[in-house]
Amino acid sequence: xQNRRVKLLWLSAIACNGNAHSFLNYPNLEQFLKxxxxxxxxxLESLYSLEDIINKQVECDILLIExxxxxxxxKANTPIxxxxxxxxNIAKKVITIGTCATFGGIFKESGYRFTTGLHxxxxxxxxxxxxxKDKTISLSGCPIHPEVLVSTLYAIKxxxxxxxxxxxxxxxxxxxxxxxGCTRNEYFEYKIDNHQFGRLEGCMFxxxxxxxxxxxGSCNRILWNGVNSKTRNGEPCHGCTEPDFPKQNLFRTKxxxxxxxxxxxxxxxxxxLTLAGVTKAxxxxxxEEDLF
Amino acid sequence: MDxxxxxxxxxxxxxxELFATKGFYSTTIPDIAKALNxxxxxxxxxxKSKDILAKEIIKYISHxxxxxxxxxxxxxxxxxxxxxxxxxxxxxxxxxxxxxxDYFLRVYLSNRxxxxxxxxxxxxxSEFVTEIMIYFEEGVRRxxxxxxxxxxxxxxxxxxxxGMVFLKGENILPKELEEYIDDISNNIYRALSAK
Numbered sequence: 462x463q464n465r466r467v468k469l470l471w472l473s474a475i476a477c478n479g480n481a482h483s484f485l486n487y488p489n490l491e492q493f494l495k496x497x498x499x500x501x502x503x504x505l506e507s508l509y510s511l512e513d514i515i516n517k518q519v520e521c522d523i524l525l526i527e528x529x530x531x532x533x534x535x536k537a538n539t540p541i542x543x544x545x546x547x548x549x550n551i552a553k554k555v556i557t558i559g560t561c562a563t564f565g566g567i568f569k570e571s572g573y574r575f576t577t578g579l580h581x582x583x584x585x586x587x588x589x590x591x592x593x594k595d596k597t598i599s600l601s602g603c604p605i606h607p608e609v610l611v612s613t614l615y616a617i618k619x620x621x622x623x624x625x626x627x628x629x630x631x632x633x634x635x636x637x638x639x640x641x642g643c644t645r646n647e648y649f650e651y652k653i654d655n656h657q658f659g660r661l662e663g664c665m666f667x668x669x670x671x672x673x674x675x676x677x678g679s680c681n682r683i684l685w686n687g688v689n690s691k692t693r694n695g696e697p698c699h700g701c702t703e704p705d706f707p708k709q710n711l712f713r714t715k716x717x718x719x720x721x722x723x724x725x726x727x728x729x730x731x732x733x734l735t736l737a738g739v740t741k742a743x744x745x746x747x748x749e750e751d752l753f
Numbered sequence: 754m755d756x757x758x759x760x761x762x763x764x765x766x767x768x769x770e771l772f773a774t775k776g777f778y779s780t781t782i783p784d785i786a787k788a789l790n791x792x793x794x795x796x797x798x799x800x801k802s803k804d805i806l807a808k809e810i811i812k813y814i815s816h817x818x819x820x821x822x823x824x825x826x827x828x829x830x831x832x833x834x835x836x837x838x839x840x841x842x843x844x845x846x847x848x849x850x851x852x853x854x855d856y857f858l859r860v861y862l863s864n865r866x867x868x869x870x871x872x873x874x875x876x877x878x879s880e881f882v883t884e885i886m887i888y889f890e891e892g893v894r895r896x897x898x899x900x901x902x903x904x905x906x907x908x909x910x911x912x913x914x915x916g917m918v919f920l921k922g923e924n925i926l927p928k929e930l931e932e933y934i935d936d937i938s939n940n941i942y943r944a945l946s947a948k
Contacts, residue, residue, distance in 0.1 A: 718886070735885050
């Protein structure tokens, strides 16, 4: 696909179109559309209509699926799973865009029964589309970062090898935690929450529900709109890339007798508590004060 | 354990007994050296000052009790059973190694100025406190203990046990400590229980 425009078919299942909107914020859309074309997209101008892709079989290289999947859900009276099967079989690659298409996400709460992601229901692996696993890439996030989607598409176009994690997500973007690159790491290290929403001071892990230390993604490495991230801006990470997104009480850290229920990824409770005991014994005046 | 480490542990044990019985300020380095039958100079090779020795002793006690609690935490038993085992370990230690608990109550908690540099907060007792936190956290996670502020629960548990050992040390308790184990562990569990 190196020397030609790659044909994309963007299929929207049970979705809010948040990923499509996020994609529109990609700054180099003009160049992108020289290298890729949409044979079908639910909100962008494209070569074919929904009716065409249902009634005919149009050519496509990559099938993009946005939104959660249920056998009950139909597009123009056609079950979404039939449409997925039809195009996934001819496409060279399938990408699940967003947490709903990957794990079921927030639309697991929709009225449709058996709502799941393409290959996963939360952490549980599914078998309906297992023959597609070898060609699937998962891009979780609510929404996905446009840079993550576009970079993945270019990697496919250029035939580059992508290393995937157990949920089929490219490690390039998902091997890190959201915590990596957060500007509040000093406050995290010395266990100072002391936070007010929107303010620059304090780490939100201890009281305010921040899930960055145990959620996978690149929000603090590839900034949103090139300038910021939720945690840098003063709002806790809600773990939107994770199989169990959304949890409940997103603005409060769930604690058992003062110990956070979810600890930084891979850190044992004993190690965490030992370290916490040491850092909490000291008062760092500079970190207790306002920055400005 | 190599010879030097064995000597270090011996010094800690002898010193903690002297500190616990005679008091921190009434015990001198020459007293400790004499009890060990070693020279003062040689003792300083192991511990550079009385304050440093005092801090090493509390870490040693925390390590000793922390390990006992870790064994209990690793057992596949209910939080109620763990509660009883922790009470047993604490009273057993008070009976068989009474100076350890006395040191904690009468030296560490009573002479805070000695421990202010190097033992800030709960650093020097962190091995013990960490295991208590794990016991609490897992109890809440399993739905057996009520979720509450750590210190409300910690104070109830440790204050109670410390108080009983203190009363025993003052010869006020009419019965042996172990005869109180069932009642006390039931009281603690009922006070902390989610039900």
